[in-house]
Amino acid sequence: MAETTPVETIQWRGVKVWVKREDLNHPIVQGNKQHKLKHNLIAAKQQGADTLVTFGGAYSNHLVATAYVAQQAGLKSLGVVRGDELKYCQERWSPTLKHCHQFGMQLEFVNRADYRKKQQSGTVQQLLHGLDSPFIIPEGGSNVAAVHGVAEWMMTIKAQLNQAPSHVICPVGTGGTLAGVVAGCFRNQWACQVIGVAVLKGLQSVKQDINQWLSAYNQDLKIPDWQINQVFHGGGYAKLTPDMVAFGQQFKASHHMPLDKIYNVKSFYALDMLIQQGVVKPHDRPLIIHTGGLQGGIV
Numbered sequence: 599m600a601e602t603t604p605v606e607t608i609q610w611r612g613v614k615v616w617v618k619r620e621d622l623n624h625p626i627v628q629g630n631k632q633h634k635l636k637h638n639l640i641a642a643k644q645q646g647a648d649t650l651v652t653f654g655g656a657y658s659n660h661l662v663a664t665a666y667v668a669q670q671a672g673l674k675s676l677g678v679v680r681g682d683e684l685k686y687c688q689e690r691w692s693p694t695l696k697h698c699h700q701f702g703m704q705l706e707f708v709n710r711a712d713y714r715k716k717q718q719s720g721t722v723q724q725l726l727h728g729l730d731s732p733f734i735i736p737e738g739g740s741n742v743a744a745v746h747g748v749a750e751w752m753m754t755i756k757a758q759l760n761q762a763p764s765h766v767i768c769p770v771g772t773g774g775t776l777a778g779v780v781a782g783c784f785r786n787q788w789a790c791q792v793i794g795v796a797v798l799k800g801l802q803s804v805k806q807d808i809n810q811w812l813s814a815y816n817q818d819l820k821i822p823d824w825q826i827n828q829v830f831h832g833g834g835y836a837k838l839t840p841d842m843v844a845f846g847q848q849f850k851a852s853h854h855m856p857l858d859k860i861y862n863v864k865s866f867y868a869l870d871m872l873i874q875q876g877v878v879k880p881h882d883r884p885l886i887i888h889t890g891g892l893q894g895g896i897v
């Protein structure tokens with residue numbers, strides 16, 4: 599879909615840091631989204647599906663990316679949106695939802711209890727029964743197909759670096775990206791530490807999901823050293839500490855690099871703190887993945 603994005607080297611508190619600028623790959627299907635959706639779309643076409651169905655909140659990067667790729671591929675799309683308070687007031691829709699609508703996505707707002715149950719909820723079942731051949735993509739686009747796409751993308755990054763990184767850092771929501779990064783590091787034979795930075799509190803079940811996707815991806819995969827850092831969620835999803843806000847603004851001014859306010863401001867802030875704490879040291883060569891998300895707002 600897009601040309602290879604650059605890996606920029608920046609000097610950061612005495613450490614040379616590689617930044618993979620995947621925020622530059624596409625304005626809508628941006629960053630990790632392109633790679634997570636790639637094999638889902640291929641599978642949908644192979645199955646002869648006519649509608650992509652997925653789930654997300656009112657600001658979901660994944661929802662709008664799915665709407666866009668469906669339209670481009672000549673498929674219909676249905677987005678199940680968390681919360682029914684916006685059902686009858688289109689004028690209060692987020693820019694994300696408006697874009698989904700523009701890209702032809704049918705939006706169905708469900709209450710939070712139904713949303714938690716996803717396709718097990720009666721409401722969603724009813725919606726699915728009304729479709730000819732739906733292809734369901736989980737919330738955030740995270741599944742084994744996403745792991746394949748992200749791992750392939752990681753393998754392309756190898757050619758852009760002159761040595762293996764010491765650390766690879768990315769933000770974590772539903773975990774498909776981190777799983778793909780772990781798989782890609784294995785395929786690249788990088789003996790590095792992979793650090794996923796949780797953007798919400800209490801991501802316990804995500805570890806299990808990641809392990810399941812990784813064993814489905816490749817049973818023989820020797821899992822590199824990976825962890826989810828739970829310290830820098832900033833108080834919860836879409837919440838930021840004043841320090842994080844100040845960091846994001848300063849970072850943009852110093853490096854001319856915008857950070858989105860949900861995901862990347864937290865992973866970049868985490869790396870800043872890990873450098874200050876001496877966890878990442880001056881002789882290390884960390885690689886941080888800018889996963890995009892700019893459509894949801896810049897810090």
Ligand SMILES: Cc1ncc(COP(=O)(O)O)c(C=O)c1O
Nearest residue numbers: 659771772773774775889890891
């Ligand atoms: C911009 C951005 N970065 C990172 C993530 C986290 O990815 P994952 O849900 O695969 O953990 C998301 C959400 O999917 C995202 O939109």
